[in-house]
Amino acid sequence: MTAVVLEEESQEIVQRTPKQIAWGRFKRNKVGIYAGCATIFFLSVSALAPVITRLFGVDNHSIYDGTLNEFAMPIGAMGGISWAHPLGVEPGVGRDVFALLLYGSQLSFLVAIISTVAAIGIGMLIGIATGYFKGKVDASVGRFSDFLLSFPGTFMIIALSLPLVQRVEAAGIAHENAARILVLVIFLVFFGWTGFYRLIRSQTMSLRERDFVMAAQAMGASSWRIIVKELLPNLWPTAIVFISLSLPGYIAAEATFSFLGVGVQAPASTFGLVLSDAIAYWREDPAYLLIPCTILIAIVLALNLLGDAVRDALDPKAGR
């Protein structure tokens, strides 16, 4: 759009792309900026877990002798917090909680990011295809997604993961925790893609009736070209909003499943595993329960706030 500049208002009107407008909106949202910084902090700290733990002189598998008393409880206040063990020591075993949680957050982020990207990739692909081409395939995929939604997803994941992990291990695809993570991610994606698919499908259906798509069709553009050049650029904002809003959900889901005993198992650690262990010690060592709780809530909260800010920036009408 070109702006008509009146002579008396010689102030220059600069053209801005939608990207710049969105970024401008995002920059004005202080909460969003803080949440973004916190998210980057959490992500980089967990990605650098090996380096950071080395700097602190701890690791996630050593058992630190002399940190537990004769009842196998951490010596010292607040679950044995000290310079050597900044977040205390694991009661019963004697590993360093800081290192456990750092490596645990790595796994949580890994599961959440892979699941989100895969669910959104599949949802996008199927949503565009069915929304653009319509027809019988659209009808049957729609029915299938309705069908999928009627299954009790959480329970199916719990009931099926044990035997499926065994099958994956027997087939030699992956072993132990790798197999468990693989199965968990597959399930999360399997039950998770439908929401995004519906959104993209309905948007594609309304976009394909717009004038610019009709113009492209009239000029003889191929379906592939229309999808890639005309539809995709208009669908990206939706995808970005959905990614930033689903990521915290998947982090929480991973923690929930590992808490329930599905997913990663000891000696590896995740928030869910640490928390399910910590319940037994809640009276004697509440810090061991409250510290992981606080960190997990902080991560999910930061991601949620960032997601809200991204949504407000890209789609200012939603949620207002």
Place this chain on the structure above:
Amino acid sequence: MLKYLARRLSATFLVITLVSMSVFGIFAVLPMDPAALTCGKACSAPVIEANRHRLGLDVPVQVQYGRFVKGLFVGRDFGEGAAAFHCPAPAFGYSFNRHECVTTLVAEAFPVTLSLAVGAFVLWLSVGVSLGILAARKKNEWQDRAATAFVLIGTSLPTFISGILILLFVALKFNLINPIEMGRWVSPLEDPVAWFRTFIFPWIVLALLYAATYTRFTRSNVIETSTEDYIRTARAKGLNERDILRKHTLRAALAPIITLAGLDFAGLLGGAIITEGIFNLPGLGRLSIRAVLRDYDLPTILATTILAAVFVIVANLLVDILYAYIDPRVRVAS
């Protein structure tokens, strides 16, 4: 309307059949042998084979499914001769590990889950919707900010964390529930006070999560509806704000919430796995999770999975019918 009803009913029946078939199919192809899990340490090949026969697992899966459906209508016998065990209709199967008809187990667990779901539903709907309306009416004021903070906390707290925190640091810390009696089922008809004490904390945990979602949803719906032309018309003809809200805004804004509420409630009827687990409530969620984690008790797993799906499908049907009743356009469009 009758035609619409008939079409929706037959579609629902078809979906239930398909879902139950797929659940059967999925569990049949698993590399698990339920017969081998029936006898623990006493297992030997002949015992396993005998139990396989008694459980009816020695026939192809389609025959098993046929027997399952027949059992639902006429009841079913497990085993032969003196060791035979009869489960009256509707028979969901026989749990070998518990020596009990699955229907009995489900019937024992269902009131618990129902109590949990109804209480939580009332709590989250009243809190969520009223907070949402308040936030929309006082947009950008402190009430709205407080509601936003509540939404953020509610959506950022995974149920297992809010459950643990409330159980340990509120209920047990201040002796508000007795750890020994925790989760013991008391009928509200026998002892309403004990029933309330058993369920109040689980209700709060479940409602926290849902109320947050409903607050957000109600708020944005009410705000969106308030900008409609017919609201302006109502205001122009001199109606007071109270009547506008009650008669015009809420009617339109709350309709989509019926759908959401119906489906969420039905989803809970299938068992709230995490909340029931944390508070030790003997409901459908705990029944199914124990069936998986303890001994992979296939008949119980099949029954609870299918039931949970049926609740959602039936709720879907009811919501659709309700909608078609409210809004005639729905009947014509579909």
